Amino acid sequence: MTVRSTLRNRLAAVAAVVALAAGSVLVGGASPASAATVSCTISAPQKVRPGDTGSCVRVLQQRLGGLSVDGSFGTLTRRAVIFYQRANGLAADGVVGPLTWSKLKAGLPRVGTAIYSLNGIHVFACRNSANTGVRYSARNNTTTDLRRITLWYSGSTSGTYLDYIDRGQTKSGQYYQVTGATAAFRALEARRANGTTSTVTSPFGFTRGALPVCR
Numbered sequence: 332m333t334v335r336s337t338l339r340n341r342l343a344a345v346a347a348v349v350a351l352a353a354g355s356v357l358v359g360g361a362s363p364a365s366a367a368t369v370s371c372t373i374s375a376p377q378k379v380r381p382g383d384t385g386s387c388v389r390v391l392q393q394r395l396g397g398l399s400v401d402g403s404f405g406t407l408t409r410r411a412v413i414f415y416q417r418a419n420g421l422a423a424d425g426v427v428g429p430l431t432w433s434k435l436k437a438g439l440p441r442v443g444t445a446i447y448s449l450n451g452i453h454v455f456a457c458r459n460s461a462n463t464g465v466r467y468s469a470r471n472n473t474t475t476d477l478r479r480i481t482l483w484y485s486g487s488t489s490g491t492y493l494d495y496i497d498r499g500q501t502k503s504g505q506y507y508q509v510t511g512a513t514a515a516f517r518a519l520e521a522r523r524a525n526g527t528t529s530t531v532t533s534p535f536g537f538t539r540g541a542l543p544v545c546r
Contacts (some may be wrong), residue, residue, distance in 0.1 A: 376432040381409045381425055391427055394435040396444035397456065397537030410535070418455075418470070441546050442503060446537050448486035452480065452521055456537060457545035464506035465514065466545050471496040476524040480512035485517040485534055513538050 340424025352369035366382030371390060379387050381404050389402040409425045414544045416423040419434050427435075443466070458465050469480045476497045483490040491507045515536030522528045 341462040376429045396536045396543045414445040414448040418445040418453040458542040465509045468503040470501040481520040485515040
């Protein structure tokens, strides 16, 4: 076998591996072709997933609250779905199927929209009817009592907090005045009764006017 033919065979083998890898990505991962335009109503919902568009996504965004209702299942909607699923004991896969729709159809809890949910700490928000203030609540599903949960706003050192949330307890604070249409947090700090502290610094937020009115 000549050097030229050997090189040609090696190049063909590399091309075959690249083609196989590309095919596996298209089959195993999300691709633009998997997105769909989905139409539905809250009384007859359909499964929707990241990348989808249409009236069904708008219904989802309206039910979740805190989101711009644009009919596009993007990053913010997916994050809100995952927070909602965690806070309601559902599989947090970001796909809205029958179980998630069943919970959404029952309505949001008195404490409002889940704006954060991780490791047993769930934070909710609702607004007053005048849309000038936001009330935050926290549910403690961890294995220890919490001394304080602090929410720090993006771009500032100010924030709001809730004190002394026992295991299994949900606690609401007072109305907190929020300026601007969108409130965004840069960190959540949880201080436990045993003295340990954990901080999450990934940003999260919500559109104030889209929050449900507090009940």
